[in-house]
Amino acid sequence: MKNETMENKPMSRRSFLKTSALLGGSAAGLGAVEKISSKGFGRGKIDYPLNDAENVIYSVCLQCHTDCPIKVKIEDGVAVKIDGNPYSIQNLNSPIPTSTDIQVGAKIDAGLCPKGQAGIQTMYDPYRVVKVLKRAGKRGEGKWKVIPFDKAITEVVEGGKLFADVPGEENRIVEGMRQVRALTDAKVAKDMAGDAMNVGKGKMSLADFKAKHAAHLDLLIDPDQPDLGPKNNQFLMLAGRMEHGRKEFAKRWHKGAYGSNNFMEHTTVCEQSHHIAYKQVTSQYVDGGKWKIVSEHMKPDFRNSRFVIYFGTGFVEANFGPPIMANLATNAIVDDGCKVVVVDPRFSKSAAKAWKWVPVRPNGDAALIYAMIRWMFENDKINKEFLVNANKAAAKKANEESWTSATHLVAYDKEGPAKKLRASDLGIGTSDQFVTTQGGQPVAVNTNDKLNAVVGDLFFSGELNGIKVKSELLMVKEYAMSKSMEEWAKEAGLRVKDIVEVVREYVKYGRQAAAEMYRGPVQHTNGYFNGMAVIYMNMLVGNIDYNGGLIKGGGHYHEDGSKGGPFNLKKDAFAGKTKSFGHKITREGSYYEHSSYFQKNGYPAKRPWFPHTGNVYQEAIPSMDDAYPYGVKILMTIMGTPLLSNPAAHMSMKTILDLKKTPLYIANDVAVGETSMFADYIFPDLAIWERWGTPHVTPVAVTKMSKVRQPTIEPLTDTATIFGEKQHVGFESMLLALAEKLNLPGYGDDGFGKGMPFKRIEDWYLKMATNIAAGDHHGDDLPDADARELAIFKKARRHMSADTFDFDRWSKACTDANGKNWFKKTVYLLNRGVRGEDFTNYTKNVENSDKILHKFGKMFNFYCEKVANTRHSYTGKKFSGISQYNHAFDYAGKEVVGSSAYPLKSITYKPITGGQARTQAVDYWLQAVMPENTLDINSQTALEMGFKNGDMAKVVSADNPEGMWDLGPSGKKPMVAKIRTVEGLRPGVLCASWSFGHWAYCSRDIVVDGKVIKGEKSRESGVCTNAAQTVDSGLKNSCLEDLIGGSAVFYDSFVGLVKA
């Protein structure tokens, strides 16, 4: 700006400030601005640097489990902007080819949700833990001291009087990891494992076991119950969010090297029953009487569906997940006229785009579906041509890809439906063949037979060879017909008219209609069955593998090397690898009847056993409380906060505060969180954008893709020297340091085999990335990065020290056992963050075929034989093989009901700004969008209860009439928030979003090294209603559960509201 221009100005900044001061105007907000710049404007010659591949590192978000591929843009070593990765089908509808030049890729930004955008603020949280903190007061008192990493490692390994300076703990001796790891000999473990489990099954006598293993009985938790496994199991590793890459890293350490069987994740607080429903319905029969799990979830093909019913979920929030689904759904709705129905007590942002919102009563999903199924049967709208196919050959002949068990016969015994009838039962075939009927005559079916097509009668009931039998579809039909439309509608809390309107439309679109679910229908005691019912909706219209129908997705390249990659990390049989054994603390994966507890006590079991599910998060701490099936000595949590996230989590506080029930608690966290605040040690974890991972892609993706999370900045945590290598502290490096200290097998110079060290984090992850780059078969490998790409790769990491990035060291980690170096291919992958299948494969296919590109091509079960032959561990009664509608019952069989004081069904949801417990509290940009959550009730409900919009209210329940979170030494936090009266919520329901109501995360002051560190009050806003959820009357210290799928129940509790 020239001086003369300045003079010509009517007013300069300085003169304005002077004038306004004279007029008495406040210049308070402007005081800082008195400089008059002489710089010009609009003459900028600054290049925009964020479009240059040299300033971009691709990685993968984890603000939610959708795991969107991202590009992180770096300036001065700081991550300044995050955008979606254009090579990725999760971000760009039609991903750019993997072969696209990386300088072009750098200029194309793709979709990303607000959480992904705000990741920067999670990483650069001023309160991020970067050093090891050790408790300096009572557990949960909020007093800490900083201690050196090495000292912390020594303490947790060796144990001793670790808290001698804490009053009351002067003489408490803590067992360290070394002592708890009693069983160190892999051979002994291998010898004992099978026998120990056979004692539980009653196949080997205890006396025989004791005689045979006399020398090693002291290694067991309880020599009288060898099926509980070795003492090693008393180290419980409890992960919140842990995904592929890190999960395998942790399991290799915990199970394979340390020898504990207790590694588990959080899935049951998420939506596990939905996975279990899919796993059971899609499990495949293999000869010898086994059922093989092949798919844990499938999705509608949102690109081509003409009609989609979303049960308790949508495409804008949560699910799996927003960027890809929202994009496809809005395009389909607006451009292609796709109709959407949202079944949800809450009017979600997806419902806002829907043709019809169906405000179902919480847990009414299966009733609604059975009403629709009944209507489909009555109006002859099931896809009979599809359902008659009884095996693969029949499907093939009918030009189908998948088929169902609709026509297979189920054999009944005294108790009711039992196993599926086998051809051998009738003397017409083998015990690996099922039976169907043709014109009433039994026919053997080999379901996997590709050559001999068998079609069967859909509806058969009768007696064959003295055995009462029914076809599976008839069982479903009879169940659907067991209530009238009016009765089903009443259970669902809906009008018959609305139900009919939806189903009439649903059957109009042939194979291009689909039913979708996630968390909503399944976090109920009836969750597994509700989920199964949703899958039936797809099976009955025969939409599997069709464009617009139910699809399995494009899948991924196998990072574990199981498909021929250069590093087979799946079968990583390192010397000294231990066979971990024994029932898990949560009894997941174990039949009660196969336990010494059953042999001793029979029914009822003290706590439920979960043979068909895993990662039963909400059971872990309550089981420690009951020491059932045994007590735990070391608890480690990683990126999880069970004391906040679990329904009725408040009941677990006392267990963690109890030094006998929880002798040593080590947390891995990026902050002093709601659960880690109760820890003895907090080890800093790396933030998502500083670490590695190889998470899998959502089935919504129609083409194959793999993605690699990699460090984008120099991690902000302290460094430590581990195996002689300086590296940043995080979960993985902590495990490496523990491995070094404990001298665990499988680590150090020859950790991956002769001359292949496992001493650094990237020694593992670069191998995983290399497997992806190498592909799933010979000739499937990516090109080498050329000299220019290698130079850009290095330059993009110029802000990293050798502690994080060293070109030669990284290269060495990519040399396989045969001496072949793959690094240039790995760089090619890391330079793009993903590798994806050519998208034109999809477009060509969709133009020429009505079937989806990547097909499931297998059987769907109406009747799940394994579940049908599993018994409730309290009552000893068999579960149903087909989907059922049930009210909410607790473990002891007591129905969950409301009362006049507690009349409201409590539900939750995740706004798109809140992925995990931490997201909303820390990320200011997200706080700005949604600074607090509210207690949402329908305006009519508010009127009846005497509440106005904006009133403060407290959530109370029969099990928590005080409405408090009791935080022990940190006092109490009331469940108080603002009432919001809305129209978009079913009357009689209370809805509060997830991600709020924090009491830690530095929302309050804490004391470190004797100094008070002020908290940031804004982090404490809103409410978490988990402490108001029903405490199971049969368990007394934990929430309601789905006993098949294992899900923690979030939507069956009744609560009340009182003025606050």
Added chain:
Amino acid sequence: MSKEELSRVSENLTLETDESRREFLDKFTKGVFGGLVVGGVVSVLAPVQAKAQKEGSNLNESTPFKPFVLPPEQPGEDAILRMMRDIQRALKKPIEQRHWNMVIDLRKCVGCDACSVSCAAENKLPPGVIYRPVIQQEIGSYPNVGHITLPRPCMQCDEPPCVPVCPAEATWKRPDGIVAVDYDQCIGCRYCLNACPYNARTFDFGMEYIDDTADAPQVFLGKEKAGKYETEASYEYAKEWKRKEDASPIGNARKCHFCVPRIEKGMLPECVVTCIGRATYFGDGNDPDSLVSELIALPNAFRLKEEIGTRPSVYYIK
């Protein structure tokens, strides 16, 4: 969404008393913003003739656009790629011959706020400054309920009311349609804030998000390291702006500029690329082959407050 509902929402945009806007601003200011807004001295209905294009703005001096080769076109291609092709074409023309337009398809807007956040991150916006809020409102009554979402960037009016009221001539209309602000010339009087019928401008009070946090680098990450991303450069109007005390853009009126530094490099505005519902479109309205030209021609396209004659460059589809 009915016309009445829309006009109600758009009406709300201009009212200082509007609940949702004030609430929104409060959120973005962490409660500091309220009460500091200078009283309006210029009527919203003041003459809206745009000043002549700023002379000697030397826009052509910014680094020339170097075209890059996008992947080949394919059927069913993501709109992002098509729009990038559109803007490459536009950038080959002299600046006077292109007119940047934005189209927001409200049927596709899912109200996720990704655009607001992405914009704040890209432009290093401090608390209190917001370029692209998304106004949201529930309508109807149970069970016949609706939810309106309305992203509201700067309308880049062809007759911008903010321009004539500026006593410092710090804001003007560029030949490509963007209403620019010269931060160095802006005196911070905030007349433009009041003049804008869309409330598209906010004031930069120099706050930082981490202001209320404790500084404990001996224990935690600490303020200095945590705050770095807030003070890295933003590239508004092809100039490097690093936030530091006493320097622009602190103390200035700020608003959406269609991501000028990005579009001049052939990239789309952040709100367009990040949009997970693909509801926001951008391109050259002077190019009949561009996607935005097609969309503007739709019968259900409209502009906010058409009646006051501001001639916004932003269109909506309902």
